[in-house]
Amino acid sequence: KQEVTQIPAALSVPEGENLVLNCSFTDSAIYNLQWFRQDPGKGLTSLLLIQSSQREQTSGRLNASLDKSSGRSTLYIAASQPGDSATYLCAVLRDDKIIFGKGTRLHILP
């Protein structure tokens, strides 16, 4: 059974620091992995989609990596800003189901 884990559940980081969010999954039989951002009371905004054949994807200050063999993905945020404060969720995408982690709540301290 596929399980997706995001540790830590919450993280506080001073503004300007680089940081890494972790996502681990138990079954390497995935198609893709997607990272989302959720602001309080809002829907999920797609950040990056990494295909299973790729090792990483970049968008601005965000870089997501995928290592299927170890069951891990990381989301790297460079030069963090207070506006990056949000909950970040990862999801494993398969043709039979989509499985979400419970997210990491990120707080950037000004």
Place this chain on the structure above:
Amino acid sequence: SQTIHQWPATLVQPVGSPLSLECTVEGTSNPNLYWYRQAAGRGLQLLFYSVGIGQISSEVPQNLSASRPQDRQFILSSKKLLLSDSGFYLCAWTYRQGTSPLHFGNGTRLTVT
């Protein structure tokens, strides 16, 4: 470009009243559509998904039902709301599950009183 609309944004309903939440997708055809519920500290729970008109799969037995009367319209309903139905409901779509990205609406905050 594709967009997803979900309404209403907030809803307060008494116990025992009916519910209808609507979701529409623009700019694509034959999308896979999903209803999720998000409760505090419990993550996203898949309620229903649909691969086509009239085709609904239920993931969790509950007080809710879903319908897809048109290709890009997905409706979440209940005949009689329970207190436990309170939560944040999210509609989502993807072109092809597993290989295409998943996109979410802005959600509906439902409070059952």
